[in-house]
Amino acid sequence: MRQTPPVLPSAPGHIVANAPEAGDYKLVYQLPIDNTAFNPGRYTVDNSKLVPDGSYDRIAYYVELESATFGSQYVWVSSDAFETDASYIGVPNTAEHMKQMQITNMNVVSNVAGDVTGQTGNVEFWSTNYSGTETDLIPGGTGDFDFDDTPGATGNYGSMQIHNFGDGETLFAYNGWNDARVSDLGMGNQPTGNPDWTFAYAGLGGADDYSVKNLYVLIHPIPEPMSLGLLGMGGLAVVLRRKRER
Ligand SMILES: [Ca+2]
Ligand SMILES: [Ca+2]
Numbered sequence: 001m002r003q004t005p006p007v008l009p010s011a012p013g014h015i016v017a018n019a020p021e022a023g024d025y026k027l028v029y030q031l032p033i034d035n036t037a038f039n040p041g042r043y044t045v046d047n048s049k050l051v052p053d054g055s056y057d058r059i060a061y062y063v064e065l066e067s068a069t070f071g072s073q074y075v076w077v078s079s080d081a082f083e084t085d086a087s088y089i090g091v092p093n094t095a096e097h098m099k100q101m102q103i104t105n106m107n108v109v110s111n112v113a114g115d116v117t118g119q120t121g122n123v124e125f126w127s128t129n130y131s132g133t134e135t136d137l138i139p140g141g142t143g144d145f146d147f148d149d150t151p152g153a154t155g156n157y158g159s160m161q162i163h164n165f166g167d168g169e170t171l172f173a174y175n176g177w178n179d180a181r182v183s184d185l186g187m188g189n190q191p192t193g194n195p196d197w198t199f200a201y202a203g204l205g206g207a208d209d210y211s212v213k214n215l216y217v218l219i220h221p222i223p224e225p226m227s228l229g230l231l232g233m234g235g236l237a238v239v240l241r242r243k244r245e246r
Helices: 013-018 020-024 225-245
Strands: 026-032 056-067 071-080 099-110 116-126 159-164 169-175 184-187 210-221
Touching: 013 020, 013 071, 020 056, 020 071, 056 169, 056 184, 071 169, 071 184, 071 210, 099 159
Parallel strands: none
Antiparallel strands: 026 210, 056 071, 056 210, 071 099, 099 116, 116 159, 159 169, 169 184
């Protein structure tokens, strides 16, 4: 039998204001992104150990950035849960976090990327180096560093990217966080250079180019049977009222 979903903090209000869907989500991780090497100790919120495996049906990422070059930016991207263990949905800094796959029923709300509902997207989550070589996992990729690249078995560059590959668009990219170099950070396709912001640290897409840079990871808990029952009765009440109004 499934375990009871945990009591977790709700999504912060400013996220719900931009993406109303977030009102039904709970906060698992909050990270003020550093200029260089990611360290799990830098999470200001980490509720991952409180979340029973499989107790949620959707995962969402919210990134907010501010920079002189790109201004104030945000993106909300949610999809069907593609990982049942909440310990592996944050920054993919271990081999166990590795994910190179399509994600389904993806919703995007952003002031940078195009908003979509119920679309297919993909994640490139790994801690190693990678090449731009396209795979057969994601349609439409090219040999450039984009939404379809090939992770290597070694190295410590790191990729945390989510894409709307159907529109050829990177939603957000956080790369180069697994060593001492300045990380790459960007939203939407990078206007010049590699679309997925690989090596952007050398230009205007370095983490140190942003004055605000926050990552939130959220889950949508599967409603408990009792809540479903109440929901059902509420629905029944609406039907009865409608009948009465006739
Ligand atoms: Ca590629
Ligand atoms: Ca990529």
